[in-house]
Amino acid sequence: NSSKPLRNFHLGMFEIGKPLGKGKFGRVYLAKEKKTGYVVALKTLHKEELVHSKVERQVRREIEIQSNLRHKNILRLFGHFHDEKRIFLILEFAGRGELYKHLRRQQRFSEELSAKYIFQMAQALAYLHKKHVIHRDIKPENILLGIDGEIKLSDFGWSVHAPSNRRTTLCGTLDYLPPEMVEGKEHGAKVDLWSLGVLTYEFLVGAPPFEDISGHSATYRRIAKVDLKFPSFISAEAKDLISRLLQHSPEKRLSLDQVMRHPWILKHKNNWDRPG
Numbered sequence: 001n002s003s004k005p006l007r008n009f010h011l012g013m014f015e016i017g018k019p020l021g022k023g024k025f026g027r028v029y030l031a032k033e034k035k036t037g038y039v040v041a042l043k044t045l046h047k048e049e050l051v052h053s054k055v056e057r058q059v060r061r062e063i064e065i066q067s068n069l070r071h072k073n074i075l076r077l078f079g080h081f082h083d084e085k086r087i088f089l090i091l092e093f094a095g096r097g098e099l100y101k102h103l104r105r106q107q108r109f110s111e112e113l114s115a116k117y118i119f120q121m122a123q124a125l126a127y128l129h130k131k132h133v134i135h136r137d138i139k140p141e142n143i144l145l146g147i148d149g150e151i152k153l154s155d156f157g158w159s160v161h162a163p164s165n166r167r168t169t170l171c172g173t174l175d176y177l178p179p180e181m182v183e184g185k186e187h188g189a190k191v192d193l194w195s196l197g198v199l200t201y202e203f204l205v206g207a208p209p210f211e212d213i214s215g216h217s218a219t220y221r222r223i224a225k226v227d228l229k230f231p232s233f234i235s236a237e238a239k240d241l242i243s244r245l246l247q248h249s250p251e252k253r254l255s256l257d258q259v260m261r262h263p264w265i266l267k268h269k270n271n272w273d274r275p276g
């Protein structure tokens with residue numbers, strides 16, 4: 001539409017820097033836009049892989065979903081372009097990188113830091129849900145940190161417009177899947193609330209609640225049963241929030257507003273270093 005600023009990007013506009021990481025479909029590089037000196041993260045997706053895994057349509061839908069998202073806790077997709085072999089996504093660069101690396105290094109986060117991250121996640125999800133976008137792939141690997149340590153929700157590889165019934169097979173970890181997705185049922189935005197509960201648990205404990213080293217079917221069973229156990233060091237308020245999110249039936253799960261007003265969040269809210 002005419003209101004959109006004309007921005008046809010091409011590779012020659014960028015100075016490519018160090019590799020930032022390897023995603024499931026391609027590599028990500030630090031890059032600088034030559035004219036403005038603006039630093040971005042440039043993600044390359046290889047077309048033959050996308051076509052091969054019938055993900056082409058998903059990328060297109062993804063780009064159109066992303067291009068009108070603007071929120072401080074959601075990583076921006078500024079634009080995209082392609083050459084004969086690759087598609088390039090021009091992404092906001094998150095100054096403190098991948099959250100899961102910080103989590104693994106520190107084993108687990110304090111209750112105060114976890115509450116701050118969960119509050120910011122709830123704000124990002126409330127924004128997405130208002131736009132009828134369900135993320136569906138909330139896990140530490142898809143969360144980045146901005147230069148001030150703020151959450152940047154990323155990689156909407158699986159986001160869809162609600163409601164939806166997943167068609168393509170799921171890849172990667174099952175740990176974050178809610179019962180309705182494990183059972184292949186219709187699912188709505190409440191899948192992100194279940195995953196938020198799993199994320200809260202993993203921040204505080206250092207591992208997801210239903211992880212079962214004996215394999216997928218064991219994890220499936222534990223999810224379907226909501227077989228939830230807490231270590232003794234978890235506070236009563238944190239246990240309360242997690243238990244009210246990890247409810248088998250989606251309607252019983254807390255809403256995002258209730259998460260943002262939960263005693264466990266409010267208890268820590270005044271100690272967060274709030275910029276500005």
Ligand SMILES: COc1ccc(C(=O)Nc2ccccc2)cc1NC(=O)CCSc1ncnc(N)c1Br
Nearest residue numbers: 020028041059062075092093094097154155156157
């Ligand atoms: C809005 O962020 C995205 C939006 C979309 C997709 C994507 O691949 N979609 C997709 C790909 C294939 C098929 C269907 C969808 C990916 C991302 N994001 C990423 O890949 C994160 C790259 S890593 C990184 N990024 C910035 N700063 C850092 N310090 C780092 Br480390």
